[in-house]
Amino acid sequence: MLNIKNLSKSFSSAGEPVHVLRGVDLDVRPGERVALTGESGSGKSTLLHLIAGLDAADGGTIMLESADVTALPDAGRAALRRNRLGLVFQQFNLIPSLSVEDNLSFQARIAGRHDAAWHGELIERLGLRKLLRRYPEQLSGGQQQRVAIGRALAIKPSLLLADEPTGNLDEATADDVLALTRDLVARTGCGFLMVTHSLHLAGTLDRHVTLHAGRIT
Ligand SMILES: Nc1ncnc2c1ncn2[C@@H]1O[C@H](COP(=O)(O)OP(=O)(O)OP(=O)(O)O)[C@@H](O)[C@H]1O
Ligand SMILES: [Mg+2]
Numbered sequence: 461m462l463n464i465k466n467l468s469k470s471f472s473s474a475g476e477p478v479h480v481l482r483g484v485d486l487d488v489r490p491g492e493r494v495a496l497t498g499e500s501g502s503g504k505s506t507l508l509h510l511i512a513g514l515d516a517a518d519g520g521t522i523m524l525e526s527a528d529v530t531a532l533p534d535a536g537r538a539a540l541r542r543n544r545l546g547l548v549f550q551q552f553n554l555i556p557s558l559s560v561e562d563n564l565s566f567q568a569r570i571a572g573r574h575d576a577a578w579h580g581e582l583i584e585r586l587g588l589r590k591l592l593r594r595y596p597e598q599l600s601g602g603q604q605q606r607v608a609i610g611r612a613l614a615i616k617p618s619l620l621l622a623d624e625p626t627g628n629l630d631e632a633t634a635d636d637v638l639a640l641t642r643d644l645v646a647r648t649g650c651g652f653l654m655v656t657h658s659l660h661l662a663g664t665l666d667r668h669v670t671l672h673a674g675r676i677t
Pocket of ligand 1: 471472473478480498499500501502503504505506507
């Protein structure tokens with residue numbers, strides 16, 4: 461479902477190239493839940509940005525189902541993000557002026573992928589029924605992240621990408637949020653690639669890979 465081959469990416473720093481990714485190979489199967497760890501600066505966020513088409517690779521290929529992300533023009537990558545990818549970050553990135561209910565559904569509506577039955581199921585499974593009329597500033601961190609995960613899954617993505625999604629949560633809340641995410645990923649049948657610094661959380665997924673010296677080990 462996600463098939464990455466020989467992916468490379470450099471940045472230039474003070475005129476010198478910094479080779480961050482040096483031939484990354486990684487596969488994620490439908491329904492598979494993979495944890496990505498690696499020391500700070502090893503390129504985890506860079507890899508997620510490339511998969512999401514938020515930045516362009518220098519070489520290699522990223523196949524997401526039948527689409528080659530690296531070969532698509534900007535508009536194609538934006539369409540892929542809108543229709544096939546769920547993105548969750550450490551900062552919850554909810555829209556402050558929208559209620560929980562509208563935060564959950566607006567991206568799916570823009571993409572023409574709103575499904576009322578699935579929307580209702582997400583609300584129940586994420587325990588958001590009593591919070592629908594609230595605004596993000598009236599929610600705890602764990603509640604905000606549950607909304608962000610619901611928003612990402614509302615389009616029924618093929619792949620859910622998460623960059624330290626529980627990094628701002630205490631350990632018990634992080635465990636709860638991740639347990640819900642694992643269940644929803646299983647229900648959706650999408651792939652799940654999650655960056656984490658927690659070996660404990662990494663151990664709760666199907667597989668654990670590490671980025672080191674520009675490659676996946
Ligand atoms: N836009 C950019 N321009 C220049 N250098 C960059 C850019 N983005 C990332 N880098 C560099 O690439 C390297 C990898 O950064 P990245 O954010 O992917 O690491 P990370 O593994 O996510 O780290 P962390 O665990 O701290 O989040 C770092 O050395 C960083 O300084
Ligand atoms: Mg990072």
